[in-house]
Amino acid sequence: xxxxxxxxxxxxDEAPPFPPNHPQLRRLDRSVVCQICKEPFQAxxxxxxxxxxxSSCIRSSLDVLKKCPSCxxxxxxxxxxxxxxxxxxxxxxxxxxxxxxxLAKPPPQPQITKKRPAQELNPxxxxxxxxxxxxxxxxxxxxxxxxxxxxxxxxxxxSDHDEVQNGEVEDEEDDVQELTENDEAPCPICQSTLPISSxxxxxxxxxxxxxxxxxxxxxxxxNQKADWKKVFSGQSIGAKNKDKEVEMKRITKPNYALATxxxxxxxxxxxxxxxxxxKVTLISRVQEWIILFNSNLDTSHPSSLSALRAKLSDMENSxxxxxxxxxxxxxxxxxxxxGLQKYAKxxxxxxxRLRKEIIERDRKRKEQEEGKGGGKxxxxxxx
Amino acid sequence: MFGNxxxxxxxxxxxxxxxxxxxxxxxxxxxxxxxxxPISEDNMLEWEALIxxxxxxxxxxxxxxxxxxxxxxxxxxxxxxxxxxxxxHPNIYPNGVVCISILxxxxxxxxxxxxxxxxxxxxxxxxxxxxxxxxxxxxxxIESGADVECCKLYRDNKPEFERRVREQVKNLLGI
Numbered sequence: 001x002x003x004x005x006x007x008x009x010x011x012x013d014e015a016p017p018f019p020p021n022h023p024q025l026r027r028l029d030r031s032v033v034c035q036i037c038k039e040p041f042q043a044x045x046x047x048x049x050x051x052x053x054x055s056s057c058i059r060s061s062l063d064v065l066k067k068c069p070s071c072x073x074x075x076x077x078x079x080x081x082x083x084x085x086x087x088x089x090x091x092x093x094x095x096x097x098x099x100x101x102x103l104a105k106p107p108p109q110p111q112i113t114k115k116r117p118a119q120e121l122n123p124x125x126x127x128x129x130x131x132x133x134x135x136x137x138x139x140x141x142x143x144x145x146x147x148x149x150x151x152x153x154x155x156x157x158x159s160d161h162d163e164v165q166n167g168e169v170e171d172e173e174d175d176v177q178e179l180t181e182n183d184e185a186p187c188p189i190c191q192s193t194l195p196i197s198s199x200x201x202x203x204x205x206x207x208x209x210x211x212x213x214x215x216x217x218x219x220x221x222x223n224q225k226a227d228w229k230k231v232f233s234g235q236s237i238g239a240k241n242k243d244k245e246v247e248m249k250r251i252t253k254p255n256y257a258l259a260t261x262x263x264x265x266x267x268x269x270x271x272x273x274x275x276x277x278x279k280v281t282l283i284s285r286v287q288e289w290i291i292l293f294n295s296n297l298d299t300s301h302p303s304s305l306s307a308l309r310a311k312l313s314d315m316e317n318s319x320x321x322x323x324x325x326x327x328x329x330x331x332x333x334x335x336x337x338x339g340l341q342k343y344a345k346x347x348x349x350x351x352x353r354l355r356k357e358i359i360e361r362d363r364k365r366k367e368q369e370e371g372k373g374g375g376k377x378x379x380x381x382x383x
Numbered sequence: 384m385f386g387n388x389x390x391x392x393x394x395x396x397x398x399x400x401x402x403x404x405x406x407x408x409x410x411x412x413x414x415x416x417x418x419x420x421p422i423s424e425d426n427m428l429e430w431e432a433l434i435x436x437x438x439x440x441x442x443x444x445x446x447x448x449x450x451x452x453x454x455x456x457x458x459x460x461x462x463x464x465x466x467x468x469x470x471x472h473p474n475i476y477p478n479g480v481v482c483i484s485i486l487x488x489x490x491x492x493x494x495x496x497x498x499x500x501x502x503x504x505x506x507x508x509x510x511x512x513x514x515x516x517x518x519x520x521x522x523x524x525i526e527s528g529a530d531v532e533c534c535k536l537y538r539d540n541k542p543e544f545e546r547r548v549r550e551q552v553k554n555l556l557g558i
Contacts, residue, residue, distance in 0.1 A: 017410060035505075035506040036458065036505040036506060037396065037399070037400055037403075038400060038403045038404065038407070038508075039399075039403065057505070060459060061459060061504075061505045063459075064459045064460070064489055065489035065504070067489075067504070069504035069505045069506045070504070070506050072502065072504070315395065315396075318394060318395035318398070319395055319455055319456075321395070322395050322397055322398065322428060322455035323455045
């Protein structure tokens with residue numbers, strides 16, 4: 001079974017590992033990875049023993065067992081502290097990783113030049129490959145095309161240079177030649193961009209802000225007006241207000257054993273979340289939300305509340321999918337006594353639903369039997 | 384890797400983590416005595432593993448198939464390993480389920496293991512567990528046995544135990 005071309009695997013958009021001749025870089029790469037999700041830290045936090053994890057990972061782990069997953073030391077959520085240095089390190093490593101990856105890659109030029117003998121005649125091929133090595137950002141494809149026609153690439157490199165220089169002196173001579181009346185240009189006095197034909201009038205008027213900007217302002221005012229209208233008419237601003245009302249403070253966990261479904265629903269509605277489902281569903285939704293919400297406070301790139309809500313619903317759906325897939329596990333589970341109890345506990349809500357359905361069915365059957373009087377057997381068969 | 388919140392959301396935590404582990408196992412294989420991977424493409428929660436009997440044990444020469452089943456809240460809870468067909472071993476139930484401390488769900492710690500490496504925790508994974516299975520095959524732990532009959536046999540009549548295991552290995556290989 002060859003799984004190396006597994007579609008799921010290729011669906012992970014993940015940077016390739018460093019070559020084995022760089023064990024230090026591999027080690028560095030591993031060190032910014034959370035040991036629970038095996039992915040780069042997101043909102044890293046540390047606990048009492050000094051081990052660090054993603055905030056959401058350790059929060060969900062501590063929900064199951066109040067111990068450090070790495071060293072088994074007793075741990076609790078109260079110990080969780082943001083690890084800002086680690087977050088900075090992870091972020092900056094993610095940013096510099098591609099650069100270092102390119103630097104660590106063995107230079108591929110010699111093979112390319114051998115494949116294309118024409119270049120060997122060209123003395124400039126060597127120099128172009130030299131510049132390539134200095135430029136870690138250039139990808140393989142561009143390097144290929146570059147060595148194909150080194151002189152051309154040179155020219156384009158030079159023109160790159162020119163463009164950079166142009167950026168400073170741009171509006172002096174070149175533009176005047178190329179531009180037509182319909183093009184835009186900066187006003188020589190106030191530097192705001194407007195159509196060339198309107199510049200004289202614009203200067204005569206004493207440089208009022210250009211129309212496009214006015215439009216922008218106008219639009220904004222329009223929006224503001226609309227917003228206020230909404231406020232006064234009381235429509236749809238409710239949702240927005242709710243977002244503002246949400247206090248960006250860690251949520252304290254309710255006592256799930258004591259909480260009534262109504263308690264849970266009120267927590268969920270405080271954060272504009274769906275309040276459907278039985279107590280088990282509600283509890284798991286509240287739990288997931290608290291983990292998402294609280295860990296979102298442990299990062300310097302927090303997600304918006306609506307993004308968090310979307311994430312919660314995605315999580316719920318994907319978990320449901322996984323549960324449906326994991327039917328075999330269920331069969332295994334039913335083999336042992338403990339497993340049977342756990343299954344019964346997990347599926348209590350479903351059992352309850354089935355029980356009600358059966359009671360309902362019985363009731364209906366009785367009604368029918370009473371209605372039909374003598375035709376008892378028939379009634380059951382019809383059912 | 385940080386910008387892929389969407390991809391992360393579409394697949395569950397369990398599936399993502401398992402994909403990651405599988406990728407890791409293919410990139411850096413577990414010695415050459417174990418291969419493991421998902422059975423079908425659309426379900427990452429079921430894997431199959433082929434384990435070679437360790438040298439110097441009665442299991443030597445055999446190749447044993449095992450099924451790995453992961454819970455939907457993996458890695459918070461451990462997975463199960465079932466040898467199919469069942470293997471004669473003090474720590475394997477007669478139905479093939481492997482019973483080792485690293486696979487016990489967190490919370491119940493009947494033997495009070497001190498070391499985290501002997502217990503399930505989310506930092507453990509397929510790799511560490513399969514390594515434990517290898518060492519379990521080499522050194523049965525009859526203090527927390529699963530197959531009581533087999534434990535007794537192992538303790539009282541080791542040569543007979545080894546003979547039966549070898550016989551089973553031969554049968555499995557069809558010799």
